[in-house]
Structures are given as structure tokens and as C-alpha cells.
Amino acid sequence: MIQVKDLTFSYTGKPFIQNMNFNVEKGEIFGFLGPSGAGKSTLQKILLGMLPGYEGSATVGGAECKKHNSDFYQSIGVDFEYSTMYEKLSARENLGFFSSLYKRKVRNIDDLLASVGLENDADKRVSDYSKGMKSRLNFIKALIHDPELLFLDEPTSGLDPTNSRLMKDMVLEEKKRGKTILLTTHNMQDATELCDRVAFIVGGQIYALDTPHNLIMSKGAAKITYSWIDGSEQTATCELDAVSGDEKLRQLIAENRLQSIHSSEPTLNDIFIEITGRTLV
Amino acid sequence: MRFRNLLAWDMRFQARYGFYLLYGFLTIFYMAVLFALPSSVKSKVAAMLIFSDPAAMGLFFMGAIVLLEKSQRVTSFMAITPIKAFEYVSSKVLSLNAIALVVAAVLSIVSGTKSLGLALFGTFLAGSVFTLFGVIVATKTSSLNQFLLLTIPVEIFGFVPAILHLFGVSGVWGRIYPASACMEMVAGSGISVIGILLTLILIGFLAYAACRCVEKMWQEQGGVKI
Numbered sequence: 001m002i003q004v005k006d007l008t009f010s011y012t013g014k015p016f017i018q019n020m021n022f023n024v025e026k027g028e029i030f031g032f033l034g035p036s037g038a039g040k041s042t043l044q045k046i047l048l049g050m051l052p053g054y055e056g057s058a059t060v061g062g063a064e065c066k067k068h069n070s071d072f073y074q075s076i077g078v079d080f081e082y083s084t085m086y087e088k089l090s091a092r093e094n095l096g097f098f099s100s101l102y103k104r105k106v107r108n109i110d111d112l113l114a115s116v117g118l119e120n121d122a123d124k125r126v127s128d129y130s131k132g133m134k135s136r137l138n139f140i141k142a143l144i145h146d147p148e149l150l151f152l153d154e155p156t157s158g159l160d161p162t163n164s165r166l167m168k169d170m171v172l173e174e175k176k177r178g179k180t181i182l183l184t185t186h187n188m189q190d191a192t193e194l195c196d197r198v199a200f201i202v203g204g205q206i207y208a209l210d211t212p213h214n215l216i217m218s219k220g221a222a223k224i225t226y227s228w229i230d231g232s233e234q235t236a237t238c239e240l241d242a243v244s245g246d247e248k249l250r251q252l253i254a255e256n257r258l259q260s261i262h263s264s265e266p267t268l269n270d271i272f273i274e275i276t277g278r279t280l281v
Numbered sequence: 282m283r284f285r286n287l288l289a290w291d292m293r294f295q296a297r298y299g300f301y302l303l304y305g306f307l308t309i310f311y312m313a314v315l316f317a318l319p320s321s322v323k324s325k326v327a328a329m330l331i332f333s334d335p336a337a338m339g340l341f342f343m344g345a346i347v348l349l350e351k352s353q354r355v356t357s358f359m360a361i362t363p364i365k366a367f368e369y370v371s372s373k374v375l376s377l378n379a380i381a382l383v384v385a386a387v388l389s390i391v392s393g394t395k396s397l398g399l400a401l402f403g404t405f406l407a408g409s410v411f412t413l414f415g416v417i418v419a420t421k422t423s424s425l426n427q428f429l430l431l432t433i434p435v436e437i438f439g440f441v442p443a444i445l446h447l448f449g450v451s452g453v454w455g456r457i458y459p460a461s462a463c464m465e466m467v468a469g470s471g472i473s474v475i476g477i478l479l480t481l482i483l484i485g486f487l488a489y490a491a492c493r494c495v496e497k498m499w500q501e502q503g504g505v506k507i
Binding site for chain 2: 072078
């Protein structure tokens with residue numbers, strides 16, 4: 001669905017995106033992870049055909065992004081992080097307007113509104129919506145023309161846990177329907193849960209690209225942390241595959257003095273920091 | 282089909298934001314003014330009213346419309362729809378001209394014009410020029426105050442020569458100046474073929490510039506304070 005080869009882009013003469021290479025297969029959820037200013041939005045703009053001044057190649061659905069025609073957008077849906085609605089119109093009117101711009105068969109507006117729990121607020125002005133309601137409306141607006149490729153920018157940002165779960169389930173449902181999804185996020189939990197593969201982007205370069213599971217397993221072994229009382233509470237950590245060699249742990253078990261013991265594996269966030277030396281802020 | 286939908290929705294937005302209601306009241310007010318005037322000055326006052334308000338409304342309202350769309354980030358979404366910049370600009374020009382033509386028709390009839398078609402053609406050309414200027418300035422500005430400030434030169438070069446021409450205070454070149462040529466048609470006092478040609482060339486140039494400005498605005502995807 002997407003092929004990026006030797007992609008380089010600059011705003012000012014100094015390369016901002018440097019020699020980037022990756023492919024995204026049809027039906028895949030692919031995540032871009034990186035701190036602010038890493039180049040994620042620029043990469044998204046290039047793939048959306050909005051920054052034609054790049055070198056190398058970036059194709060979406062076989063079309064070179066800088067040479068696209070307006071039909072290019074018939075099969076692309078974008079969920080921006082912020083609301084992109086006419087505030088004085090209702091949700092139903094906004095969806096009606098945006099759906100009228102496509103020649104593809106559009107999805108049923110009432111069904112989409114019901115899918116994100118907005119069926120009872122369909123005729124309310126968007127200006128009266130809460131931030132979470134606007135996020136949900138923005139998301140279904142990206143789906144209105146049933147696009148083959150979806151760009152999602154922080155789709156769970158500002159949502160409560162219930163609606164965040166609802167949104168993630170909808171993203172997975174779109175994947176089941178064969179849609180290709182590009183997810184840009186700071187949220188490592190979402191990325192781990194949703195993405196088939198992720199790319200760590202910092203300073204316009206891809207530092208790592210693999211499945212979340214492989215990244216976690218390749219860079220960090222699982223550990224156990226245990227505690228005991230020795231005057232005050234003490235803690236120690238050892239690698240899971242070296243437990244039998246930990247004399248202190250064996251002694252505490254033998255003396256039944258363990259206060260707590262739990263295993264943990266590194267999160268995608270830990271791996272990101274280890275690989276890139278940066279935090280996701 | 283897409284363009285027709287865009288045009289229909291633009292007119293719907295304008296109705297929702299009260300443009301039609303506002304021009305309904307203004308038309309009644311202008312009619313009352315014209316009825317109160319002696320017939321000797323009626324046609325000239327009607328021409329001034331038509332030229333300075335319904336014909337020029339695009340200049341002011343484009344600022345409000347485009348800045349509103351920018352502040353609500355709708356322009357960010359427009360950039361990734363199949364809409365072309367030319368369709369976006371044309372829809373704005375035609376939807377605002379529709380209101381201008383209705384108001385101009387009513388005022389022309391009340392003023393007793395004998396050349397309604399000519400008055401409407403002049404209104405359409407002037408309306409297109411002013412609206413296109415409005416699009417260009419609005420895409421380059423980030424607040425309503427900035428927009429109003431930057432439209433002052435357009436108002437000076439658009440209104441002053443045309444009003445002077447209406448009252449016969451213009452040189453031999455006055456008739457070919459686009460604003461004056463439009464004013465002449467609005468007043469039903471004549472047709473300058475060269476003036477119309479120059480106006481059409483100006484519209485072509487402005488339409489091209491407006492499309493480029495819209496494409497750039499879509500690329501930038503910025504929000505603004507209004």
C-alpha cells in the first residue's frame with residue numbers, strides 16, 4: 001500500500017527527513033512513534049501529497065505522492081488530532097457535507113454516529129460538544145467515505161478509558177475490514193495494543209522498525225523485583241533467566257522472608273528510550 | 282456533482298451564518314432610501330449602493346468566511362479531500378455573487394433602470410473581482426483586524442476611481458479602468474468593451490492567484506485567532 005524509498009526532505013536546506021525507507025502492507029496497522037518535532041507530521045504530510053518537494057520516492061496505492069491528482073484523496077481518510085468541523089453545524093450536517101465531496105459510496109451516517117455513541121447528539125451543534133465527543137466525531141468523519149487507507153493522529157487523545165477502548169476496538173474493526181492504518185501517537189500502550197509494526201522516529205530518521213513484541217523481546221529481558229524487611233524495606237532486581245543464581249533471593253525464599261515478588265518486562269516506552277536516547281515528549 | 286454539492290453547502294453555510302437575513306434587512310433599508318430620494322439622483326445613488334455593498338460584499342465576507350474556516354481548522358480537512366482549489370474559490374465567488382445579484386436586481390428595479398441585464402453583468406464582474414481579492418487577502422492573514430487593514434488599499438483603488446467616474450470626474454482612460462467599467466454597467470450608463478476585457482483579464486489573474494493562495498493555505502494547515 002505504501003512504499004517509501006530513500007526519502008529525504010528539507011524545509012530550510014538542512015535535511016529534516018533523512019534517507020527514510022519502509023513499506024506498509026495492505027491491511028496492516030503501522031505506527032509512527034516519536035517525540036514532538038521528530039518528523040512524524042512532516043512524513044504524514046509527504047504521504048498525503050501536501051509536501052511535494054522531497055527527494056527519493058514515496059508512493060501510496062501505487063501513486064507517487066508528489067504527482068497525485070485529486071482522485072488520490074478518494075481512498076484516504078485522515079483523523080486529525082484536533083477538531084476540523086464547522087462548529088455552528090450539527091454533527092449530522094458536518095458528516096453530510098464532507099460525505100458529499102466524495103464520489104465513492106459513503107457509509108451510513110446514522111450507523112457511524114451510533115458506533116461511537118453519538119446517535120442522541122446527532123443534531124446538536126458541534127460547538128456544544130465536549131472534547132471527547134469531538135474526537136469521536138472527527139474519527140467517524142475520517143471513515144465516512146470508507147477509505148482504504150486511514151491516517152490516525154493520536155486517536156485516543158482526550159478520551160476517557162471507556163471511549164478510548166471503544167475507539168481502539170473500532171480501529172481493530174477497520175483492520176478486520178482490510179483497511180490499512182497509519183497511526184501517529186505518543187501513547188506506547190496504544191501502539192503496543194494496536195500496531196502490527198512500529199517505527200521509532202527521532203530527528204527525521206527511523207531508529208528501529210519491527211513488531212512491538214520483537215522490539216520488546218530483542219532489547220530487554222524480563223526481570224523480577226523482590227523486597228524484604230531488613231530494618232526497613234529493601235528491594236533487589238534480577239534477570240528472570242538468572243533467578244536460580246541469585247543467592248539473596250534463594251536465602252529469602254528459604255527463610256520465608258520475602259515481602260513481595262513480581263516479574264516485569266520492559267515496555268515499548270523503555271525500549272524507545274534505550275534505542276533513541278529520547279523520551280516521548 | 283462535487284462542485285454542485287460544494288456550492289449548495291456554501292449557500293447553506295451563508296444562510297446559517299445569517300448572510301441572507303442580513304441582506305434581506307439591508308435591501309429593505311436601501312429600498313426605503315431610494316424611495317425617499319428624488320428621481321433625478323435615484324439611479325446614481327442606486328449604482329453607488331449596489332457597487333459599494335452587494336457587489337463589494339465578497340471582499341468583506343470572504344475575510345469572515347475564510348478566517349472562520351481557518352480558526353475551526355476546516356481548511357486542514359479541505360486539503361485532504363478531493364476538492365480542487367479552483368472549485369473551492371469558484372464556489373465562494375458564485376455563492377456570494379448569488380446574493381449580490383438578487384440585491385442588485387431589486388435595487389436596480391426600484392431605481393427604475395432600463396438596462397437590468399447590464400447592471401447585473403456589471404455587478405457580477407465587480408463582485409467576482411472583490412471576492413477574489415477577499416480570498417487572496419484572507420488566506421494571507423491570521424486575524425480579522427489584519428484582514429480589515431490589508432483590504433484598505435483594495436477599497437481605495439476599487440471605490441474611489443469608480444465613484445469619481447460615476448460623477449464624470451475621470452479622464453479619457455477612466456472608462457477602461459476595471460472598477461469604473463463595472464460601475465458604468467451597474468449604473469446602466471454605457472459599455473466599455475476594452476474595460477470589460479481588462480476586467481475579465483483581471484478576474485483571470487486574480488482567480489489564478491487566489492487558487493495558489495488557497496493551495497498554500499491548505500498546505501500550511503494553520504489555525505488562527507478570529
